[in-house]
Amino acid sequence: MGGIADLGGQEGWGAAAPPPADEPVFAEPWEGRAFALTAFTMGRISGRNLDAFRHSLDRLGPAAYFDDGYYGRWLNAAELMLTESGILAEGAVNARARRLRGEETEEPPAPEPSKPDYAPTAAGSLREVEDAPRFGVGDRVRAVAAAGPEFTRLPDYACGRTGTVEMVQPGHLLPDTHALFRGENPQHVYSVRFDSRELWGPEAEPFQLTIEMYDSYLEPAS
């Protein structure tokens, strides 16, 4: 993984604070609209492909990812998906936004849709996998060390680390190919437990961590 969204273990973000009581679901009305628009437009492209949406989030620049907050980042990723699939022209949202605030701005014509030729085999992400799981509870496993951005759900902090299978989870379609509309490739998924010192070195706080690993993210470890 790596990239803008791979935050696990990053330093420099400052201190946490006690959770505020009675926080509204949406801090401002636009957040609710952006949430709903994103959820609906995702389904207009080619199935409700959550992985393609996450892949769009991963491709945002720092301002688009962080400065507009969580639902702002959804809005920006939704626009990326809508322009890539030819539903909206590039710049269409900004042109309309500027008109809304009174500017005389020309709007680009609607493009020819170029939606991916792709349909999911079923709703959701869980899939049956015919072959037996390669690993069982208690097996020692290592996450691949050189996991580039094509490993969309393998955070850098776990790469090359050795842990123990804690649970065998239901099979999932593989986000890495699904995100690109290149097939579901269902795989077994394992919750793998790591010791904090394996992840962060001998001085780390003592704790355990589990993370879900797709079969192709793992190799056997002795």
Added chain:
Amino acid sequence: MTTQYDPADLGTERLSPALRTEALEQLLTERGLVQTDVIDGFVAKYESDVGPLNGARVVARAWVDPEYKARLLKNGTEAIKEVAWGGGANGEHIVVVENTPTRHNVVVCTLCSCYPWPVLGLPPSWYKDPVYRARVVREPRTVLAEMGLELDDDVEIVVRDSSSEVRWLVLPERPAGTEGLSEEELVPLIGRDALVGVAKVAAP
């Protein structure tokens, strides 16, 4: 991940997300791709119907009914449906883990903000904050203390990083002094933060 896409960037300024959301809604409505009343209904559903009350009802049932608790810990997704709405987006497979006096689970999603929507609603601001996403997988005891939860040194912490479609729900400890309360009386004591593992449930 070399792309640095920023649709709001005009070079001299960034357009506000509020204005851009309004623009996007207009464009999609004009094209017939969304309808205003459907959007209204969807927002209202997540503002009032889908929220942590569902998770609180599941936990209260587990506290008063040992057989239900056993089913919940064995197959969370199915047991949740006995008590509350289950399934759907971000709820395809929910695993429930129990916090005890010696073991404390806490949930995060470092790569985005995956969260068990059917039982907890949409995630709160702190869960989506880079501070939490970055640090709770590296120094959970320190982060929990900063959030107001001091754990004894002999309590084992287990962090759950939600990197697939598996979603985690914490079954918190039932607080001492609530033995006489009914299931209905327990529900309002159970707050969202305890169901993610950044707080404990307090007796009234």
